[in-house]
Amino acid sequence: MSNYEQLISSWRASPEDFWKEAAEQLAWDTFPTRILQQNDDIYRWFADGTLSACHNLIDRHVKAGRGDQAALVYDSPMTGGVRSYSYDDLLEEVSRLAGAFRRAGVEKGDRVVIYMPMVPEAVFAMLACCRIGAVHSVVFGGFAARELAKRIDDATPKLVLSASCGLEPGRVVAYKPLLEEALQLSAHKPEQCVILQRPEHEAELKEGDADWRQFTEGAEPADCVVTNATDPLYVLYTSGTTGVPKGVVRDVGGYLTALSWSMEQIYGMQAGETYWAASDIGWVVGHSYIVYAPLLVGCTTILYEGKPIGTPDPGAFWRVIEDHKVKVLFTAPTALRAIKKEDPAGSYKEKYDVSSLTHLFLAGERADPDSLIWAHKLLDVPVIDHWWQTETGWPAIGNFAGAGLKPVKPGSAGLAVPGYDFHVLNKWHEELKPGEIGDLAIRLPLPPGCLPTLWHNEEGFRKSYLTQHPGYYSTGDAGFIDDEGYISIMSRTDDLINVAGHRLSTGAMEEVISNHAQVAECAVIGVNDAIKGALPVAFVVLFADAEGEAETIEKELIASVRHEIGPVAALKHVIAVKRLPKTRSGKILRGTMRSMANGEEFTPPATIDDHTILDEIEQALGAEGYPQ
Numbered sequence: 001m002s003n004y005e006q007l008i009s010s011w012r013a014s015p016e017d018f019w020k021e022a023a024e025q026l027a028w029d030t031f032p033t034r035i036l037q038q039n040d041d042i043y044r045w046f047a048d049g050t051l052s053a054c055h056n057l058i059d060r061h062v063k064a065g066r067g068d069q070a071a072l073v074y075d076s077p078m079t080g081g082v083r084s085y086s087y088d089d090l091l092e093e094v095s096r097l098a099g100a101f102r103r104a105g106v107e108k109g110d111r112v113v114i115y116m117p118m119v120p121e122a123v124f125a126m127l128a129c130c131r132i133g134a135v136h137s138v139v140f141g142g143f144a145a146r147e148l149a150k151r152i153d154d155a156t157p158k159l160v161l162s163a164s165c166g167l168e169p170g171r172v173v174a175y176k177p178l179l180e181e182a183l184q185l186s187a188h189k190p191e192q193c194v195i196l197q198r199p200e201h202e203a204e205l206k207e208g209d210a211d212w213r214q215f216t217e218g219a220e221p222a223d224c225v226v227t228n229a230t231d232p233l234y235v236l237y238t239s240g241t242t243g244v245p246k247g248v249v250r251d252v253g254g255y256l257t258a259l260s261w262s263m264e265q266i267y268g269m270q271a272g273e274t275y276w277a278a279s280d281i282g283w284v285v286g287h288s289y290i291v292y293a294p295l296l297v298g299c300t301t302i303l304y305e306g307k308p309i310g311t312p313d314p315g316a317f318w319r320v321i322e323d324h325k326v327k328v329l330f331t332a333p334t335a336l337r338a339i340k341k342e343d344p345a346g347s348y349k350e351k352y353d354v355s356s357l358t359h360l361f362l363a364g365e366r367a368d369p370d371s372l373i374w375a376h377k378l379l380d381v382p383v384i385d386h387w388w389q390t391e392t393g394w395p396a397i398g399n400f401a402g403a404g405l406k407p408v409k410p411g412s413a414g415l416a417v418p419g420y421d422f423h424v425l426n427k428w429h430e431e432l433k434p435g436e437i438g439d440l441a442i443r444l445p446l447p448p449g450c451l452p453t454l455w456h457n458e459e460g461f462r463k464s465y466l467t468q469h470p471g472y473y474s475t476g477d478a479g480f481i482d483d484e485g486y487i488s489i490m491s492r493t494d495d496l497i498n499v500a501g502h503r504l505s506t507g508a509m510e511e512v513i514s515n516h517a518q519v520a521e522c523a524v525i526g527v528n529d530a531i532k533g534a535l536p537v538a539f540v541v542l543f544a545d546a547e548g549e550a551e552t553i554e555k556e557l558i559a560s561v562r563h564e565i566g567p568v569a570a571l572k573h574v575i576a577v578k579r580l581p582k583t584r585s586g587k588i589l590r591g592t593m594r595s596m597a598n599g600e601e602f603t604p605p606a607t608i609d610d611h612t613i614l615d616e617i618e619q620a621l622g623a624e625g626y627p628q
């Protein structure tokens with residue numbers, strides 16, 4: 001029996017013993033006696049345990065003699081700077097900032113919104129929150145004011161932390177105007193905004209705003225606060241099928257247990273080694289594998305403020321691996337595709353010594369076999385696709401660099417991670433046979449680390465995830481399991497799309513577009529894209545008496561999606577059509593339009609209202625170069 005099979009069978013024999021043993025890796029103030037508690041379909045792990053997250057992430061490593069080791073390395077080709085913080089430095093920075101939070105009146109359980117670029121202070125802020133038991137909610141910098149406002153209203157923070165600017169290739173993004181616009185839009189008004197001034201663009205502070213340096217100056221360092229294992233550590237919002245984001249709650253004890261287990265068994269990492277997740281702290285990958293997991297197990301983590309290409313060239317990732325002796329790199333397939341496009345022969349890699357790298361992990365979207373095989377040939381290390389979600393917080397399907405690698409099957413996300421009981425179901429909740437595509441669902445309970453609920457919205461949690469297949473968590477993905485247990489993810493079963501590893505709601509884009517005075521109706525679909533995986537394309541029906549040229553309106557719509565949702569929405573294509581295809585009951589046939597745009601075979605539903613509209617759509621798509 002391989003190590004993987006042993007892990008699976010020991011988890012199946014007793015999930016509670018399995019996770020109890022994993023929890024022993026953490027430093028607890030009170031080790032839990034109730035490992036799994038069930039209340040109807042809501043489960044909680046380690047309910048009577050108490051611990052401090054921050055002690056586990058920083059203090060215990062300092063006490064164990066790792067004070068001098070690099071904990072966080074900030075590498076920014078955008079500023080040209082590299083700064084390294086040891087565990088001692090991290091302890092000093094985080095306890096002082098935590099003291100400043102206290103002085104500002106932030107208590108255990110209070111929320112702090114962090115809307116910041118990839119700078120060390122953003123990581124200090126996350127850790128300072130967990131030092132005093134405050135709940136952080138990081139908002140990705142690529143979201144615009146309206147999205148920030150929605151999150152502020154739901155999380156009702158005492159403080160908002162931001163920076164004067166973010167740095168994107170070729171442009172400086174001023175954050176303060178976005179923050180001010182968000183605060184105008186939000187009903188909730190935080191007590192204070194704290195702004196980190198960056199030299200590339202200083203913000204004008206308003207009365208009541210605090211400058212980051214002054215805010216922390218003279219603050220009494222704060223000690224770790226012990227929390228219940230089930231207390232919230234953070235809330236991270238993810239796109240819902242409507243324009244309202246969902247506040248995924250992460251608890252302390254379950255999350256840290258799962259992360260610690262994953263670092264050893266999935267990623268094969270040990271204390272003292274360097275781990276690099278090339279993502280953003282605004283995403284769950286950034287939370288789990290830039291900040292929490294590497295520090296939890298005493299690794300060095302890289303905070304990279306740059307892109308895979310253009311900062312300065314497609315050798316950027318290989319340079320970082322050499323400079324910081326990265327053992328494991330985690331990135332999104334879209335980053336690989338961008339590098340491959342610029343440097344198909346991989347000649348930039350030859351300039352660097354990447355021999356420290358043992359594994360490359362991919363997630364955020366499906367890894368296309370071409371890119372996976374290309375990277376494998378280039379780097380000569382296992383390239384492992386794996387699958388998880390903001391909701392799960394850590395991998396659910398993958399392969400096991402630590403426990404023993406199983407063969408990689410390009411195109412598949414891998415095998416179920418122990419703790420996750422995957423099933424493929426049809427709409428009548430019946431189990432499908434190996435190879436048959438259906439709803440990918442996980443039998444309850446979910447393992448530690450996964451969302452126990454949505455922020456202040458248990459009903460929403462049930463409705464979104466637990467009602468489609470009673471007794472199961474619905475992933476929202478369709479897929480199949482082959483006869484060797486490998487799981488392949490095929491598509492979403494809802495209206496979410498994945499653009500460059502960013503999960504976006506087409507419903508939210510439709511909401512913005514339909515607010516335009518000249519738009520009668522619209523539908524947004526995700527169309528395959530060779531680099532970003534998918535790109536949104538909007539079909540609009542303009543009012544018969546629409547004033548102005550369709551071209552001008554299209555430009556206005558693109559600009560308003562960028563302004564209202566943010567540049568990551570990446571809407572670049574709007575197609576004006578006379579009518580949208582619908583069923584007789586009025587449902588827009590988005591799936592049919594998507595297949596047409598992608599050049600895939602399709603059968604229009606028998607309930608289609610008017611077949612001729614499909615010809616009009618085909619013509620409109622053809623005029624725009626689709627299918628590509």
Ligand SMILES: CCC(=O)SCCNC(=O)CCNC(=O)[C@H](O)C(C)(C)COP(=O)(O)OP(=O)(O)OC[C@H]1O[C@@H](n2cnc3c(N)ncnc32)[C@H](O)[C@@H]1OP(=O)(O)O
Nearest residue numbers: 141142168279283284285332335363364388500501567568
């Ligand atoms: C497993 C669980 C999960 O799935 S968690 C989610 C995991 N996903 C990820 O980690 C995301 C992976 N993707 C990326 O890191 C980026 O897309 C990479 C590959 C680096 C490419 O970046 P980029 O060239 O900027 O393209 P993009 O599509 O991300 O950006 C589109 C426009 O948005 C902008 N943008 C991006 N980030 C920010 C930011 N923090 N602040 C302000 N603006 C931002 C970009 O500049 C770009 O703008 P523009 O349209 O070119 O003007």
